[in-house]
Amino acid sequence: MRDVAIIGIGMTKFGELWEKSFREIGIEAGLRAIEDAKISGDLLDALYVGNMSAGKLIEQEHVSSLILDYSGYSSKHLPAVRVEAASASGGVALYEAYLAVASGMYDFVMVGGAEKMTDVGDAEANRELCSTADNEWESIFGATYASLFAMLARRHMYEYGTTEEQMAHVAVKNHKFASKNPVAHFKNTLTVEQVLTSSPVATPIKTLDCAPVSDGAAAVVLCPWDHARKFCDTPIKIAGVGLATDTIALHSRRDICTMDAVVRASSKAYHMARIGPKEVNLAEVHDCYTIAEIVEIEDLRLVKKGEGGKATAEGQTDIGGKVVVNPSGGLKGRGQPPGAVGIAQVVEIVQQLRGEAKERQVPGANVGITLNIGGTGATAFVSILKREN
């Protein structure tokens, strides 16, 4: 297996992009990544696209060929693969692309993630998110996606004493970072009080505990580490990856407050990168709800189990703390286009490791981790990225 580098990154703004179509945002992110990598698109060997629900949301399947075609490469007949794993589609696409480059099968690969959520109304978008849980044994009984995380939250509060105020701190921190991110869906900052008094969605989850549904796309270019410096002054190494799964339904998990798939995927990634959680400077995690960030930083072992809420309220996950979590603003602030999330997380870490994150730059960023989950944690993808000086 060869070491793999990220030599180019690109993304669109996240938000309600009424004026742009699915294919337009997909191409926009890809072109930016090509431009950033300073390579000719003619070098590409393959395309991987992460997408959750184009079939339902824009009534368009077969988006791998579609994106490749509109990128202008149909005459080269390149392989193009679409990957679906709910909101982990982007992360799993990256995993597959990584394997292809590491194995020696391909040298230059584009990996994109894209989702167009706002061509349908909120009800349909939410129904799509619900379909990432077990449709026949959770959703049919009236469970919403938020309600599943709400039950996870309630149990976490019961077992570890986590509070609604601690959850609110996640939203406050992530909006603060998002306000400094030019591509973020939300630019407003929040107070704990505003989060706590926002309207209930599924108790204890309130409106301001929820990430929005957004449109957006993100892309990265991979190549073998040994070629990377020819194209890029600061290539970022993919030092470790891990992909793991768990039961589709939350109720069937060994423990509904622990995402075993996250534990497993991150253990694999740490092992491969030969580092431990203590060496991680910053993390991009999947905060679809504020409780998700709390549980995930525990299961990534960035904080002790049960102390995710407390660590957040104490500022341990903010600049100056132990590990900076979601400097992009996360799903909560930067936005949530499901298929694009996993790639956008990597884009943020690469910017941070290169020292190009401007106002939201994390000082001393050398090792970053990303966590992209599907459903309530039935899929987890983890990557560990390193700057090599």
Added chain:
Amino acid sequence: MQIPRFWRQIPNRYNLIGVQCENCKKVYFPPRIVCPDCHRLSIGKMKQYKLSDKGVVHSYTVIYEPAEGFENQVPYIMAIIQLEDGPRITAQIVDCNPEEVKIGSRVEMVFRRLGEDGKAGIIYYGYKFALVKTQT
């Protein structure tokens, strides 16, 4: 939902029929084709099993932003219930105020309408749960 898709799960949703692995005796709901512990040793040995209709609340939430088709029930209580026979399931809790539900509350299955496919479509029935009233 397509009619066959609901129809084929009527025994499970009406009567809490799951399966038991005859190899390790573990009970599963909803039914599974293979036992996640015994794998191939369980092939052909997953037998129908009627679960006890009693359990306790493992976690719960009160939903204010409903799933499609549940708009007129808001606010409604969803719970993960730990059944006496071992499996956990997701279901509504009905016939009480949200304040009465706690983690650990004892509940039992009740048979209710789950939803319908519009005005002329089929009506779905299945399990919900109600608090077991303690005698005073």
